[in-house]
Amino acid sequence: MRILHVDNHQHRKYGYIRVSWALKLYTGLIRAGHNVLAFSDRDVAKFEAPLGIREFGRKKTNQRLLQTVDAFQPELVVFGHCDLIDNATFAEIRRRHPGIILAACNNDPLFVPRNAANIEKRCEIADAMFVSTGPGELTRFAGNRARLWHMPNPVDPSVECADVSAIAGDDAALEADLLFCSNSRQHTERGQLVSQLREQLPEGFRFHTPGLFDQPALWGLDYDRKLARSKMGLNLNRQEGFQWYSSARIAQMAGNGLLVFTHSAAAFDDFMPQETLVYFDDERSLLARLQDFHQDDARRRHWAGNCRAFFHREINNTLFAQYIVEAATESKFSHDYVWVR
Structure with missing residues (x-):
């Protein structure tokens, strides 16, 4: 055609x-x-x-x-x-x-x-x-x-070509435990959640937030490299609660093998298999789940690998x-x- x-x-x-x-x-x-x-x-x-x-x-x-x-x-x-x-x-x-x-x-x-x-x-x-x-x-x-x-x-297999799920958490190639990139400030209060997480995550937890807190945003190859060096990704939308809605970052992170945390209100479990995306309901549940997977690297890699494979096969x-x-x-x-x- x-x-x-x-x-x-x-x-x-x-x-x-x-x-x-x-x-x-x-x-x-x-x-x-x-x-x-x-x-x-x-x-x-x-x-x-x-x-x-x-x-x-x-x-x-x-x-x-x-x-x-x-x-x-x-x-x-x-x-x-x-x-x-x-x-x-x-x-x-x-x-x-x-x-x-x-x-x-x-x-x-x-x-x-x-x-x-x-x-x-x-x-x-x-x-x-x-x-x-x-x-x-x-x-x-x-x-x-x-x-x-x-x-x-x-996902595009020629773009989302990294696989962080295949890398052990203690590998020196990984520089961030959790990544959230954003430079949008309108129609959202997600910056408050990010600030609270920074305060409550344990010492030594590497939470990288390019585009926030006076840090420069990442574009192009710089962004691709950052994804390839981060264990987990935070999929915070400007507002939550809309069926199946997400920022495009969900595919960028999942396709590169990051373990993705996303709000349960979007109901992605309608078509996503179990043990792929990690869902949270509020700040408390997000903090708990982040720490659980941070402490269990084998589980992190298993879920992230499942999610990456599903996106590349079906989405x-x-x-x-x-x-x-x-x-x-x-x-x-x-x-x-x-x-x-």
Whole structure:
């Protein structure tokens, strides 16, 4: 299938890129056997704009997308967080090419009002809408054109290629017992929990928190190396309690073999096997579980290894991409996707 993938492909990062579910989707579509063309709206806007001011390139970017569709003739357009592309442009694509299918993807949380509004807007024009929150939370968007689907955070075997679960806890290669990376301050109070953990964890427990407490954030290869040198990872979302919702860090940590601690309210045990993710309900239970696994390295490695293997087998980006194609085109599923069961 010819697929046009519209998203932020980070061309202007010149290699200093963030781990991106959008790039994982792009490579997954190719691995699934499709002919895929990338259209990076932010980069095109910057290239086309007078003086390189991105917002001044918005009109031209929409024109370039229409030009690209006319030339490439995709059967499916998959688009993500491409805020510079107007719904009117997608409507014009459908007018010019009536048989085309439009699939929208959104990997941001529903508790951010601007993001919820973006999903609502895209549901008006897309044939299918894929959201990283669970289906039980998506009923608010029902009644528009788009069919509503959940999408997970996938691993890419070429990106999440480390395996900390195979390394003994006393190995000098490991520099952190627990890792939590964050540079987001809006719509969250998780910094308070991190501060309290720092105070209560035992002396000698290496809790690394890049991006917090005046520490610089990590990007690109620096972030990848940090993951590969950390035993356990803390998956704190800006807000908890939304079905199947998580920051993309859950796949980044699990896929690299870190033991992942995540809040039980997201109900990932609906499809995750036992002895994979470690769930907590509050600060007290989190502290207790952290210390239990810190003191039992064999158990840490066993659970983390199970989780890594499950993500790479069942929530990898090739299956993720093929699921989006099949759901968007209303085709029979070729795999028993664990998040659909």
